[in-house]
Amino acid sequence: MDHLKEVVKNRVLGNPVRLGIMLFLLPRGKVPFGDFIPVLNITPGNLDSHLRTLEREGYVTTKKMLLDRPRTVVKITDFGSVETRMYIRNLHKALDEV
Amino acid sequence: MEEVPNLRKVLDRVENKLIASGKVYVAMSFVFWMIIMLLYFLIFPNVKLPLWTTAVYWAAGILIYLWFSSIIFRYYRRLRAPLNRKVFRRTGIFIGLSWAIGGFVGMGIIPDLSVGINSITMFSIGYLSFISISVFGEWLTFRGSDLEMIPAIVIPIVGIPLALYLSSSGTNPFFWAVLVVSLAFSSTILSYLYSAFKLIR
Numbered sequence A: 001m002d003h004l005k006e007v008v009k010n011r012v013l014g015n016p017v018r019l020g021i022m023l024f025l026l027p028r029g030k031v032p033f034g035d036f037i038p039v040l041n042i043t044p045g046n047l048d049s050h051l052r053t054l055e056r057e058g059y060v061t062t063k064k065m066l067l068d069r070p071r072t073v074v075k076i077t078d079f080g081s082v083e084t085r086m087y088i089r090n091l092h093k094a095l096d097e098v
Numbered sequence B: 001m002e003e004v005p006n007l008r009k010v011l012d013r014v015e016n017k018l019i020a021s022g023k024v025y026v027a028m029s030f031v032f033w034m035i036i037m038l039l040y041f042l043i044f045p046n047v048k049l050p051l052w053t054t055a056v057y058w059a060a061g062i063l064i065y066l067w068f069s070s071i072i073f074r075y076y077r078r079l080r081a082p083l084n085r086k087v088f089r090r091t092g093i094f095i096g097l098s099w100a101i102g103g104f105v106g107m108g109i110i111p112d113l114s115v116g117i118n119s120i121t122m123f124s125i126g127y128l129s130f131i132s133i134s135v136f137g138e139w140l141t142f143r144g145s146d147l148e149m150i151p152a153i154v155i156p157i158v159g160i161p162l163a164l165y166l167s168s169s170g171t172n173p174f175f176w177a178v179l180v181v182s183l184a185f186s187s188t189i190l191s192y193l194y195s196a197f198k199l200i201r
Helices: A002-009 A016-025 A033-040 A044-056 A078-097 B003-043 B051-080 B085-112 B119-141 B147-166 B173-200
Strands: A030-032 A060-066 A070-076
Touching (some): A016 A033, A016 A044, A016 A060, A016 A078, A033 A044, A033 A070, A044 A060, A070 A078, A078 B003, B003 B051, B003 B147, B003 B173, B051 B085, B085 B119, B119 B147, B147 B173
Antiparallel strands (some): A030 A070, A060 A070
């Protein structure tokens, strides 16, 4: 049941919205703020709040970038990618143990 | 308990998509090297340019390739590198080291060997060795998990004795070596794309 303990311990990715954000970011590397909204079906305020949590915990960084217009771009960190992949692996193993 | 198999299916799909994305990224880096090689043969045999431009072309080509590969590598590492944090950080060093060793042996030592074979043939053999050793090092870095890389390792090795044979037949051995590497890389790209689509279909 060690894997289950690891899954439960991770309060950052235990939230489905934050896990969704990380899974959307993982193959893409960086994503403009607005691109998350239709995919995750959440309000900008809610997204901003989850992104701030992820940024505080070191999973992502945010940066203003000039694309078609100035936009906030969210970038996954090495720490964030390792933690997300570990979380998925632990969840998978925990399910096997159930 | 019906949710458990469903959740497991979702997780499998997520993991497969991540692995497939990693495979497409690696295929892109092989495509990029092919573009550099083939562009050389589109331009240089047809335009009379001084010899030093060839050296400049390859030096610039390698630098652009390294820049492009480092971007690709960052994406790939995020998706596929071992989850041990120390190993994760060192993957870039190992890949760089394998290309440096490949370059040193293939482009430094082999072309300078005095074995009674003309210089262009030795250069071609060196080029094939460079590709083979470097890709082999990269393959080892990822603990041999990417079987798709095997054509890019084996085909250039098989091409070495044939390059020696060609040295007496009048064919430009370097042009031939580039075709061998193109064949090797095309096979690897096809394998990567096939694996990626197999994972997500």
